Amino acid sequence: MSTSERAANDTLQVTTPTDREIRIERIFNAPREQVWRAFTEPELTAQWWGRGNKVTIERMEVERGGHWRYVEQSVDGVDGFEGRYREVTPPERIVQTFEWDGMPGYVAVDTVTLEDLGDGRTKVVDTSLFHTTEERDGMLNSGMDEGLSQSYAALDRLLTTLA
Numbered sequence: 816m817s818t819s820e821r822a823a824n825d826t827l828q829v830t831t832p833t834d835r836e837i838r839i840e841r842i843f844n845a846p847r848e849q850v851w852r853a854f855t856e857p858e859l860t861a862q863w864w865g866r867g868n869k870v871t872i873e874r875m876e877v878e879r880g881g882h883w884r885y886v887e888q889s890v891d892g893v894d895g896f897e898g899r900y901r902e903v904t905p906p907e908r909i910v911q912t913f914e915w916d917g918m919p920g921y922v923a924v925d926t927v928t929l930e931d932l933g934d935g936r937t938k939v940v941d942t943s944l945f946h947t948t949e950e951r952d953g954m955l956n957s958g959m960d961e962g963l964s965q966s967y968a969a970l971d972r973l974l975t976t977l978a
Contacts, residue, residue: 827964829955834948837955839941841967845974847931850939851906852977853970854927860885863973866965877903883911898922907931913943921950 828840843850853859857872864870865887873884877900884897898912901924909927914920923943930938945951 827960827967829960831951831955832942835945835951837943837945837951837959839943839960839963841939842932843937843939843967843971843974844935845937845978846935847906847929847937849974849977850929850937850970853973854909854929855903855905859973859977863966863969865889866962867969876900877909879903898925921953922946923950923954 826841830838830840832838853863855875855877857875860875861870861872864885866889868887868889871886871888873886874882874897875884876882879900879902881900881903882897883900884895886893886895895916896913897916898914900909900911902908902910907929909925911925911927913923913925923945926942926944928940930940932938943951943954945954
């Protein structure tokens with residue numbers, strides 16, 4: 816794979832397919848099983864999820880109805896995030912709610928799919944469904960794409976250690 820092909824793979828693609836959704840796509844140079852582990856094993860998730868900040872995984876019950884809660888510590892303070900798993904289909908799909916402590920009551924539903932591209936790479940597609948267009952736009956304007964890019968760069972680094 817050429818450098819330009821790899822750069823294209825590392826690009827986070829953010830689109831808004833409907834007035835209440837954000838769709839994020841990114842290709843990782845790792846097999847789907849490794850990416851699945853990074854999304855579902857607490858000790859691995861803690862290494863990439865917080866953009867390089869310290870993340871404490873308080874709960875991670877990866878099963879239908881299970882609760883998850885992560886706390887990120889940064890120079891700006893402490894932020895908590897949590898939700899419930901609605902669907903877990905290893906190693907290809909997770910559906911979960913997502914709520915930030917800073918805006919309680921504003922809950923999105925995230926559907927993450929891991930597509931095996933057949934060549935040792937995995938496409939991750941994360942679609943977030945919000946209750947209103949205003950909530951979706953608030954997330955878009957929060958800098959979430961930059962934060963997710965940083966987290967996914969940390970995931971890239973972690974995946975090279977799992978190979």
